[in-house]
Amino acid sequence: MKRQAFLMACGILFSSINTAQSETIDHAHQYHACMELVRNAPEEAFDSALTWKSLGGGEAAEHCIGTALINMKRYKTGAERLEELADYSRRPKEFKAQILAQAAQGWFLADELDRARAVLTTAITLDQHNANLYVDRAHIRSTQHHYKDALDDLNKAITLHKAHVDAFVFRGTIYRLTEEFEKALNDINHALTLDPSHSEAYLERGMLHRIDHKNDLARKDWLAAIELAPNSDTAETARLNLEKMDLAVTE
Template identity: 40%
Template sequence: MKYLVPLLFMLITGPALAQQDFLSNQEYKHCMQLTRINPEQAFEKALGWQDMGGGLPARHCAAVALISLEQYVQAAERLEVLAKDMPDDAPAGIVSDLLGQAGIAWHQAEDLDKAFATLSAALKLSPNHPVLLTDRAAVLVDGGKMWEAVDDLNTAIETNPYDTGALLFRGSAYRQLKSYDLALQDLNRVLELDSDNGEALFERGVVYRLTQKPDLARADWLKLIELHEGRPIADLARRNLEKLDLKAE
C-alpha cells in the first residue's frame, strides 16, 4: 500500500482512551509492529486483546492487520466505524487519520467512489493535509481525473513545498498529461531536494525519452541503476534502457 499514516499513540487522548495505562500503550505499539511482521498473528492478538477490554486501540490494530492481510473491505469498514466511535473530544486529526486509512483501504479494494468520499470526509476535518490530498489525488488518477488530481497535488505542495512525494506524483501526472515542461520542473525540484531519488530519475528519463532527448534519458537511467541496483525501479530502468538502445540501432 502506498501510505499508512501512523496514529502515534492515539491511546493517550480523550477520556475513553485515557483509561489505558502505560502497559496498554506498549501493547498497542507491539501489536502495530506485529502488523508489519506477522499480520495474521497481529489480528489474532488484537481480537484477544479486544475481548480483554483493549477497546479502541485493539480495534485499530485489528483493522491495520486486515490491511496487511489484503482484506481491504473489512479493514475499511472497521476503520470507518472506529472513526465514528471516537470520543467527542478526540482531536480532529486523529479522526481524520482513521478516515484517511479507511480511504486508502477502499482504494486498495478498488472502490474509487468510497475511497474518494472517505478521503474527502477526512479532508473536511483536516483541510489541506498534504498526505490526505496526495492519497485523494491517487484515487482521482485511477478514476481518470488527472487535472482534478493535479489540483489536489497543487494544494498539497502549497502546504508543504518540500514534499518530494507530492512533487514526484505531480511530475508523473504532468508527464501523463503530456505537459512535459511542467513535469520536468517538478522532477528537477525533487532531484534538487533528493539527488538519489530513484523514482524521480526514472520519471525524468521517461520525459527525456518522450521529448527526443535519448542521451539525457540514458544518463538518468544509468545513474538510477548504479544507485538502486536490486530494486524493481532499477530493473524497470534497465528494460527501458534496452529499448532505448535497440531503437538507436
C-alpha cells in the first residue's frame, strides 16, 4: 500500500510565528506563502526562502527551504536540513517530531530506508502518542519486508487512534501479504465502515476477493476504486488488476 499521507506530506507546521523580528516583514504570511509556493514551484520557493531567511525568517524559513529541497527531488539535502532544524529548534518536542517525520520522508524518497526508519524512531521517542508516526514507520518496515514489525506499529497506531482508517487499510494489506486473509478482510471492511469513500480500501478488498475467486466482487470493488479517484495510482493499479483478471478469464 502506498500511503499518500506519508509520501506527499509537507504540512504547514509554523502556524504561529513571532512577527516582532522585523517591522517590515509579516513572517507568518511569508511562511504560508512560501509553503504554498513549494507545491507548485519549489525552485522559486527555495530562492524566496533563502532571501527571507537572510531577513530574519529563522526556523520557519529553514523549514520552507528543507521542504522545497525535497520537492525539488534533492531528497538527501532536504532531509539533512530538516534533521538539523529539528535538532536546534526551540519548539516543543512534539513539533520536532513532525519535522523529523518529514525528514524521514526525504530519506525514504532517497531510498535510504534504514536512515528513514531510524529518524522516525527518534520522532516516536519525542512523541509517543502520535499514531501517524507509527503508521509511517510501518510503511518503511513493510517496504523492507519486516512485516511483523510493521504489524506491531500498526497495532500501536490503532490502540492510540481507534478510527485511524489508513492504519486499518494498511494492516489489512500486511495481513494479505502474510496470507492471513480473514483478518485482512475484517480490517478492510472495518475501514470502509469508517470511510466508505476510501479508494485504497476498495482496491485492497478487490484483491482479497480475487484471491478468493470472487471475480464479480473484485470487479465491483476495483471499479469503485477507479470511480472514487480516477487519476490516482490506486486507480491505475485497479485498472491493471482488471485487465489481468479479464485476460486470465479469456485464456
